[in-house]
Amino acid sequence: MKSTLLKNCRILQEGKLVRRHIYLEDSKIAYISEEIIAADEVIDLKELLVIPGMIDCHVHFREPGLTQKEDFLSGSMAAASGGVTSIIDMPNTLPPTTTVQLLDEKRKLAEKSIVNYGFHFGTDGDNLEEIKSAKNIASVKIYLNATTGNLCVTDFGKVERIMQAAPFCALHAEEQSLQEAISMASRLNKRFYAAHISSAAEIQMIKKAKKRPFVEVTPHHLFLDESYLQGNPMLGKVKPLLKAKKDQEALWQAIKNGIVDTIGTDHAPHLAEEKLSQESFGFPGVETALPLLMDAMQRDLITLEKAIELTSANPARIFQISNKGKLAEGYDADLVAIDLEMEKEVKASGFFSKSRWSPFEGKLLKGWPVYTFVNGNLVFSHGKIHDIKAKELLFEPRQKKIAQEGAAQEAASQEAASQEAASQENGKPVEQDKGVAL
Numbered sequence: 001m002k003s004t005l006l007k008n009c010r011i012l013q014e015g016k017l018v019r020r021h022i023y024l025e026d027s028k029i030a031y032i033s034e035e036i037i038a039a040d041e042v043i044d045l046k047e048l049l050v051i052p053g054m055i056d057c058h059v060h061f062r063e064p065g066l067t068q069k070e071d072f073l074s075g076s077m078a079a080a081s082g083g084v085t086s087i088i089d090m091p092n093t094l095p096p097t098t099t100v101q102l103l104d105e106k107r108k109l110a111e112k113s114i115v116n117y118g119f120h121f122g123t124d125g126d127n128l129e130e131i132k133s134a135k136n137i138a139s140v141k142i143y144l145n146a147t148t149g150n151l152c153v154t155d156f157g158k159v160e161r162i163m164q165a166a167p168f169c170a171l172h173a174e175e176q177s178l179q180e181a182i183s184m185a186s187r188l189n190k191r192f193y194a195a196h197i198s199s200a201a202e203i204q205m206i207k208k209a210k211k212r213p214f215v216e217v218t219p220h221h222l223f224l225d226e227s228y229l230q231g232n233p234m235l236g237k238v239k240p241l242l243k244a245k246k247d248q249e250a251l252w253q254a255i256k257n258g259i260v261d262t263i264g265t266d267h268a269p270h271l272a273e274e275k276l277s278q279e280s281f282g283f284p285g286v287e288t289a290l291p292l293l294m295d296a297m298q299r300d301l302i303t304l305e306k307a308i309e310l311t312s313a314n315p316a317r318i319f320q321i322s323n324k325g326k327l328a329e330g331y332d333a334d335l336v337a338i339d340l341e342m343e344k345e346v347k348a349s350g351f352f353s354k355s356r357w358s359p360f361e362g363k364l365l366k367g368w369p370v371y372t373f374v375n376g377n378l379v380f381s382h383g384k385i386h387d388i389k390a391k392e393l394l395f396e397p398r399q400k401k402i403a404q405e406g407a408a409q410e411a412a413s414q415e416a417a418s419q420e421a422a423s424q425e426n427g428k429p430v431e432q433d434k435g436v437a438l
């Protein structure tokens, strides 16, 4: 057994930042201690902030078929350098991941990943038997709006049959199709994962839902608005489109109100020349998500607790990922050490992603990952990648747990809605919980 001591970590414990030493045994966190424990290897993290690595539930690593844009090695190196320790890949590859055989082929391709990986299964609306046989998938992703690839399902009869057959569904549904999906899910008593919610109107629909979906928002909808698209008509294209300032504000408010469950990057890389020469929707995201959030935290836009909840604890809980999403004894050692003092401009020419452009190019951010550990292995340090292969995520069987989860979430969302109603009656905006001072 190999032991590693991560000395002098600043971690969040019971709402407070404290100095602790984290003792790893092989891939696991064995002890979180106030005392130094002798270990085979000691890494002094010199008071850096250590948090659970981000679990990014929404990436497009483009393998197979679109590897000029990304592959599991380049995408995972990009992820590791951004403090993302697990990713869940989307099925709109070439060919799309709509059969068990294609899923198994993708599993093989993903073995080169240096962060942990899982898969959303695809559907063309007619692959029910494949959906029922697919093992260890995060969800079945249903595209109700057209986007990159050929997986759009517009027949709601088919969507209903998929929702009934699948253990869990993630939906790309915007505006009207989101409303219809919410009504259907409420009728079927099914909870789904609503990817990249981006507008005030969608937040309203979700608040009113009888059966509220889990809500993902992306960093680009939080940190950019439609003015970026106006200034960059080709590069600025993303699905859903960047929205108005008031929509952006509604997303931040929804984070404060507990309506938002996860931040997923929707890392959708295209080469700059592809973006500029033909209509290509999507932005790279794994290298900038945590720096954007850490910078926002230091400007009091979000608390550290909330950022951790949205990027690790909730993704692990919602997708029922075994043993991940917490900095606690017995959990997998998927960790990121962040230098909150490091101030640096986003420079896409230095990205590990093949997509060497960014909508955040030139943006000055304070708070960057310096060390990333995956399963106890140091895979990124001080700008360098260490190529150590990771593992496939394990998703726990759903039925029972998700039903309980449903009840708990419902109560939480009703409470959030009634709190907001109460504060609106008082004429005051809802105040953000203060969280920890840094």
Ligand code: NCD
Binding pocket: 060, 092, 147, 148, 172, 237, 238, 239, 240, 266, 268, 269, 281, 282, 283
């Ligand atoms: C995604 C892509 O390119 O795969 N594009 C995007 O704009 N988000 C597809 C998607 O998530 O809709």
Ligand code: ZN
Binding pocket: 058, 060, 090, 266, 268
């Ligand atoms: Zn996507």
